[in-house]
Amino acid sequence: MYVHNDDRVLLKVIEYVSPTSAGADCEVWRAGPRKKIYIRPEEVKAAIVTCGGLCPGLNDVIRQIVFTLDKYGVKNIVGIPYGYRGFFDDSLSDINLTTHYVQNIHLSGGSLLGVSRGGGQTSDIVDSLEKRGINMLFVLGGNGTHAGANAIHDECWRRKMKVMVVCVPKTIDNDILLMDKTFGFDTAVEAAQRAISAAYIEARSAYHGIGVVKLMGRQSGFIAQYASLASGHVNACLIPEVPFTLHGPNGLLVYLEHLIHTQGSAVVCIAEGAGQELLPPKGSKDASGNPVLSDTGVYLQQQIKNHFIAAGTPADVKYIDPTYMIRACQANSSDSILCTVLGQNAVHGAFAGFSGITVGLCNTHYAYFPIPQVIDHPRRVDPSSRMWHRCITSTGQPDFTPRA
Numbered sequence: 001m002y003v004h005n006d007d008r009v010l011l012k013v014i015e016y017v018s019p020t021s022a023g024a025d026c027e028v029w030r031a032g033p034r035k036k037i038y039i040r041p042e043e044v045k046a047a048i049v050t051c052g053g054l055c056p057g058l059n060d061v062i063r064q065i066v067f068t069l070d071k072y073g074v075k076n077i078v079g080i081p082y083g084y085r086g087f088f089d090d091s092l093s094d095i096n097l098t099t100h101y102v103q104n105i106h107l108s109g110g111s112l113l114g115v116s117r118g119g120g121q122t123s124d125i126v127d128s129l130e131k132r133g134i135n136m137l138f139v140l141g142g143n144g145t146h147a148g149a150n151a152i153h154d155e156c157w158r159r160k161m162k163v164m165v166v167c168v169p170k171t172i173d174n175d176i177l178l179m180d181k182t183f184g185f186d187t188a189v190e191a192a193q194r195a196i197s198a199a200y201i202e203a204r205s206a207y208h209g210i211g212v213v214k215l216m217g218r219q220s221g222f223i224a225q226y227a228s229l230a231s232g233h234v235n236a237c238l239i240p241e242v243p244f245t246l247h248g249p250n251g252l253l254v255y256l257e258h259l260i261h262t263q264g265s266a267v268v269c270i271a272e273g274a275g276q277e278l279l280p281p282k283g284s285k286d287a288s289g290n291p292v293l294s295d296t297g298v299y300l301q302q303q304i305k306n307h308f309i310a311a312g313t314p315a316d317v318k319y320i321d322p323t324y325m326i327r328a329c330q331a332n333s334s335d336s337i338l339c340t341v342l343g344q345n346a347v348h349g350a351f352a353g354f355s356g357i358t359v360g361l362c363n364t365h366y367a368y369f370p371i372p373q374v375i376d377h378p379r380r381v382d383p384s385s386r387m388w389h390r391c392i393t394s395t396g397q398p399d400f401t402p403r404a
Ligand SMILES: Nc1ncnc2c1ncn2[C@@H]1O[C@H](COP(=O)(O)OP(=O)(O)O)[C@@H](O)[C@H]1O
Pocket: 051, 052, 053, 083, 084, 085, 116, 117, 118, 119, 120, 141, 142, 143, 144, 145, 146, 147, 148, 149, 151, 170, 171, 287, 288, 290
C-alpha cells in the first residue's frame, strides 16, 4: 500500500495560539513508500554516514537502510568511515555494503562505520559526493550532524546536483525537537537502571550509604529524568534545566542529611550538564564546538562527603559513572523496532524525492520533518511539564531552586 504525497501527520493535537509557537509552521509528511519513485534504482549510488557520539541502534539503522535499498534494487551502497571525516580524509576508504555484510551487525553496539566529531567544510564534502557519484546520502546523527546535512543539501541544491539527503536522528539525549522520541533513548534509560540499582544496593547495605549516579545529558536531562522515573529508587534527580542549590536550608545537602536520619540511605541521579553553574566554566570546546563540561558528579560526591564530615555524621558515599556503558550497548527490542522502521522510511523518503528531511516518530506515526525545524534549538525538559512533575513526585524531592 502506497502513501499519497498529500498525506500529512498532525504535529501536535493542540491548537496553536500563535504562528511562532514551536512546531506551528512545520509541515510533517507521512512517511512510507510512494507509488511513484523519483529515481531509478540502477542509477542510485547510496552512501551512509554516522556522525557525533555513539547511540544504541546505529547498526540496526545501517542494516535496515542497506536491506531496504537492496529491496528497491540498489546495488551500489557504500559506508563512509568515521563520520563526515570520511569525506575529506584521504587516508580513509569507503566500505562496500551488502546485505550479506550487514546481516549480523545489529547484534553489537557502536557503529560498523565508526563515528567522529568535528571538521570538514561543506564544500569539500559536496565535492567528495560529486567525485564519488553519490546521489543518495543517509546521515545518522544529532543536531550538529543535522545542521551539517542541511548545509550539504543546500549546497547540492545550489550546484543543481540531484542528491537526496535524508537524516535519521541519533541522540540518546533525546534532544531533537518535535519527535516523540529518538532511537537509543529507551536502551540508554534501561542501561542506566543497572547503575542506579547498584547505587541503591550499595547505599542500602552501607551504614548511612549515599549513592550518586551521573548520567549523560549535556543540555537536556531526559535520560536522568526517565531513568529516575523508571527506577523508583532515586531520591533526588538533578537536571541541567532545573538549577539547584547545594548549601543552605533548602539545599540538597541538608535534604540528604534528613534522608540519612529518616531512612538510612539515599540515591542521587545527576545529569552531566546539571549544576554547571556551581563550578568555574572550563571554557574549552570539543572538536564539534560543543562546550566541555565540568565534572559535577565528582564535585557533588566531594561536597556530600565534606558536608557530612562537617556535620559530624558518618556517611558512606559511593559514586557511579556509567557514562559510556549506557550508549555503547546493543539496542533493546523496542529501539530495534524503531530503528528498523526509521531505516526503511529513510529509504522510502529518498526514493520519493525528499531531500533535507529527517525521519521521526510523531504522535506515534512515522513522519518526514524538514531539518531546520527540528534543530532550531535543542529539545529540553520543560520544568513546568507534567512529566517533570511526575518525576519529582516519584522521587519525593523538595524544591532545591536557589532562593534570592
Ligand atoms: N552547525 C554545524 N554545521 C555544520 N556541521 C556541523 C555543525 N555542528 C556540527 N557539525 C558537524 O556534525 C558532526 C557531528 O556533530 P556533533 O555536535 O559532534 O554531534 P551530534 O550530531 O550528535 O550533535 C561533526 O562532524 C561536526 O563537524
